[in-house]
Amino acid sequence: MKRLPAVLGLIVLAGLLIAPFALKPHGIYLLSMWAVMSIAAIGLNLTLGYAGQISLAQAAFVGIGAYCTAILTTKFGWSFPATFVLGAVLCFVVGWLLGYPALRVQHHYLAFVTLAFTTLVYLVLRNEEKITGGTYGISGIKRPVLLGWATQGARDYYFLCLLVLAVVAFATWWLVRSPWGRAFMALRENPLRASSLGVDTRRYTLMAFAIGSALGGVAGSLYAPLVEFIDPSPFALGLSLNLLLMVIVGGSGYFWGPFLGAIVSVLLPEWLRVADGLYLIIYSVAVMVLMVFCPSGLLGLAERIFKRPKAANAAKVAT
Amino acid sequence: MQLLQILISGLATGAIYALVAVGFMLLWQTSQTINFAQGEFVMLPAFFVLAAMKFGGLSFGWAMLVGLIASLLILGLMFKKLLVDPMLRHGVLPLVISTIAFALFLKEGVKEWYSAEAQPFPAVWATTNIEVAGAVVSVQNLVIIAVAVVAVGTLQWFLAGTRTGRCMQATAQNPGLARILGVRVDRMILYTFLINGALVALASFLISPIYLAKFTNGETLGLAAFIAAIVGGFNQVRGAIAGGLILGVVDNLAAAYISTQYRGAIPLFLLIAVILFRPQGLLGRAEERSV
Numbered sequence: 001m002k003r004l005p006a007v008l009g010l011i012v013l014a015g016l017l018i019a020p021f022a023l024k025p026h027g028i029y030l031l032s033m034w035a036v037m038s039i040a041a042i043g044l045n046l047t048l049g050y051a052g053q054i055s056l057a058q059a060a061f062v063g064i065g066a067y068c069t070a071i072l073t074t075k076f077g078w079s080f081p082a083t084f085v086l087g088a089v090l091c092f093v094v095g096w097l098l099g100y101p102a103l104r105v106q107h108h109y110l111a112f113v114t115l116a117f118t119t120l121v122y123l124v125l126r127n128e129e130k131i132t133g134g135t136y137g138i139s140g141i142k143r144p145v146l147l148g149w150a151t152q153g154a155r156d157y158y159f160l161c162l163l164v165l166a167v168v169a170f171a172t173w174w175l176v177r178s179p180w181g182r183a184f185m186a187l188r189e190n191p192l193r194a195s196s197l198g199v200d201t202r203r204y205t206l207m208a209f210a211i212g213s214a215l216g217g218v219a220g221s222l223y224a225p226l227v228e229f230i231d232p233s234p235f236a237l238g239l240s241l242n243l244l245l246m247v248i249v250g251g252s253g254y255f256w257g258p259f260l261g262a263i264v265s266v267l268l269p270e271w272l273r274v275a276d277g278l279y280l281i282i283y284s285v286a287v288m289v290l291m292v293f294c295p296s297g298l299l300g301l302a303e304r305i306f307k308r309p310k311a312a313n314a315a316k317v318a319t
Numbered sequence: 320m321q322l323l324q325i326l327i328s329g330l331a332t333g334a335i336y337a338l339v340a341v342g343f344m345l346l347w348q349t350s351q352t353i354n355f356a357q358g359e360f361v362m363l364p365a366f367f368v369l370a371a372m373k374f375g376g377l378s379f380g381w382a383m384l385v386g387l388i389a390s391l392l393i394l395g396l397m398f399k400k401l402l403v404d405p406m407l408r409h410g411v412l413p414l415v416i417s418t419i420a421f422a423l424f425l426k427e428g429v430k431e432w433y434s435a436e437a438q439p440f441p442a443v444w445a446t447t448n449i450e451v452a453g454a455v456v457s458v459q460n461l462v463i464i465a466v467a468v469v470a471v472g473t474l475q476w477f478l479a480g481t482r483t484g485r486c487m488q489a490t491a492q493n494p495g496l497a498r499i500l501g502v503r504v505d506r507m508i509l510y511t512f513l514i515n516g517a518l519v520a521l522a523s524f525l526i527s528p529i530y531l532a533k534f535t536n537g538e539t540l541g542l543a544a545f546i547a548a549i550v551g552g553f554n555q556v557r558g559a560i561a562g563g564l565i566l567g568v569v570d571n572l573a574a575a576y577i578s579t580q581y582r583g584a585i586p587l588f589l590l591i592a593v594i595l596f597r598p599q600g601l602l603g604r605a606e607e608r609s610v
Contacts, residue, residue: 054412054415101591101594101595102594109594111353111415112545112549112590112594113590113591113594115542115545116546116587116590116591117587117591119542119583119584119587120584120587120588123580123581123583123584127580127581237538241419241423244416244419245416245419245420248412248413248416252412277427277430277431278431280423280427281424281427281428281431283420283423284420284421284423284424284427285420285424287416287417287420288402288417288420288421288424291406291409291413291414291416291417291420292402292405292406292417295406295409295410295412295413295416
C-alpha cells in the first residue's frame with residue numbers, strides 16, 4: 001500500500017511528459033497554463049496553507065512578474081532568465097514590504113491590505129500607459145532561447161513550464177520539511193505556543209508570505225511569454241480569488257493541493273465547455289458544498305474516504 | 320460653490336456605503352462572518368424588484384416590498400441557515416471561502432438568468448435639481464441622505480434603546496457570557512442577519528437608480544464596505560457610519576480635484592494608512608489581543 005503514491009506519481013509524471021505529443025496546440029497551451037497556475041498556487045499555499053495567513057495579493061504578484069518580463073524583454077532587450085530572476089526578487093521584496101505593516105496587527109488585516117494592494121497594482125497597470133501600455137497591453141512577448149534550446153514551439157515552452165514547476169515543487173517540498181517549514185506549520189497550528197517555544201512568529205510569517213509572493217512572480221514571468229500578449233485585466237482581484245479557491249479546493253496545507261486545485265480551475269472549465277455560462281454557477285455551488293462538508297478540500301476528502309476503512313479494520317482487530 | 324455640491328453628493332454616496340458597512344460590521348461582530356459577498360448582496364435586491372415587475376407584473380411599490388421580503392429571506396435567513404451555520408464550527412477561513420463562492424454564484428446567476436446588460440431602475444423620487452445657497456443640488460442626493468439618516472437612527476435606537484437590541488450588543492461583545500445570562504444567542508445572531516438583509520435591500524434601492532442595476536455592481540460596493548468598516552473602526556456601528564461618510568466624500572473630492580483615473584486608489588491609500596497607524600480604526604477602541 002505504501003508504494004501506491006509513488007507509483008501513482010510516476011504514472012502522472014509519465015502522462016505529463018507524453019501528453020504534449022498526443023494533444024493539439026490548444027491542449028498543450030492549457031497544460032502549460034495549468035503548470036503556471038500551479039506555481040502561483042504553490043506560493044499561495046505556503047502563505048495560506050502552511051503559515052495560515054489569507055493573502056489576496058497573489059494576482060498582483062503574478063502581474064508584477066508578468067509585466068517585469070514583458071517590459072524588459074520587449075522594450076529593453078533583456079534576456080528572459082534575467083527578467084525571470086528579477087521578477088522573483090522584486091516580488092519577494094514587495095511582499096516583505098507589504099507584509100511588514102500588515103502583520104503588525106492580528107486577525108484578517110493581511111487579507112484586507114492585500115485586497116487593497118491587488119486593486120492598486122491593477123490601477124497602476126491600467127493607468128500608467130507610457131510604461132505598461134495601459135488597456136492596450138503589451139504584445140509581441142517572445143519565448144526565449146535557453147542555452148541553444150528554442151522554446152518557440154508550444155511543446156517546447158510547455159516543457160520549460162513543466163521544468164520550472166518541477167524545480168519549484170522540489171524546492172517547496174524541501175522547504176516544508178526543513179526547520180523553516182516546521183516553524184511555518186507551528187505558526188498555523190498554534191501561534192501562541194510557537195512563540196513561547198522561541199519561534200519568531202512575525203519573522204517567519206513574513207518569510208512565508210514573501211516566499212509565496214516570489215513564487216507568484218515566477219508564475220507571472222512564465223505567464224507573459226506563454227500568452228505572448230498581456231493586458232491588466234487578468235491580474236485583477238478575480239485572479240486572486242480564483243487562486244485562493246484553487247488552494248482551498250485542492251486542500252490547503254497539503255503538498256499536492258495546489259496541483260489538484262489548478263486542474264479543477266484551469267482544465268475543468270475546458271472539459272465542461274458544454275455547460276458554458278452555467279459552469280461558474282456549478283463551480284461556486286460545488287465549492288460551497290465542499291466547504292460545508294469538508295473544509296480541508298478535495299485531498300482532505302480523499303484522505304477521509306481512504307483512511308476510514310483502515311481505521312475501522314484496526315478497530316475490528318483490537319476487539 | 321462647486322465644493323458644496325461635491326460635499327453633498329459625497330455624503331449621499333457615503334450614506335449608502337455606511338448602510339452597507341454597518342450591515343457588514345454587524346455580521347462580523349456577532350458571528351465572525353467576513354462577508355465577501357456583501358457587495359453582491361447590494362446588487363441583488365434591485366434584481367428582485369425588476370424580476371417582480373417584469374415577471375409578476377407588480378407595480379413598483381409592491382415590487383419593492385417583494386424585493387425587501389426576498390432579501391430578508393434569502394440574504395438574511397437562508398444565508399445564515401444554509402451557509403453560515405454549518406460552517407461556523409470549521410473556523411473563519413472556510414466561511415470566507417464560501418462567501419467568495421457565494422458572491423460568484425450570485426453574480427453569475429444574475430448574469431445567466433436575468434441579464435448581462437445594465438438595467439435602468441426606477442426612482443421613487445423626482446430626479447430634478449434645486450438650488451441651495453447658489454449650489455445646484457440634486458433632490459435625489461438629499462433623499463438618499465434623509466433615508467439613510469432615518470434608517471441608521473432607527474437602528475441605533477433599536478440597538479441601544481430596546482431590550483432585544485441590548486441583548487444583541489451583549490451577544491456581540493461576549494457570546495459565552497450572554498448565553499449564561501439567558502440571552503438567546505442564536506436568535507440574536509439571526510436578527511443581525513435579518514437586519515443586514517434589510518440594510519442591503521435599502522442600499523440597493525437607493526443606489527440602483529444612479530448606477531443602474533448590473534451584475535458586476537457588487538465588486539466596487541463590496542470593497543467600499545470593507546474600507547468603510549475598517550477606516551471607521553471595526554467594532555462600532557458609528558465607526559462604520561463615519562467610515563462610510565468619509566469614504567464617500569474623499570472619493571468624490573479625489574475624483575474632482577486629483578485624478579479621475581486614480582479616483583479608486585485614494586480610498587485604498589486611506590485604508591492602508593489607517594491599518595498602518597491606527598489599526599483599530601478612527602473611532603474604534605483597541606481590542607484586547609489574546610496573543
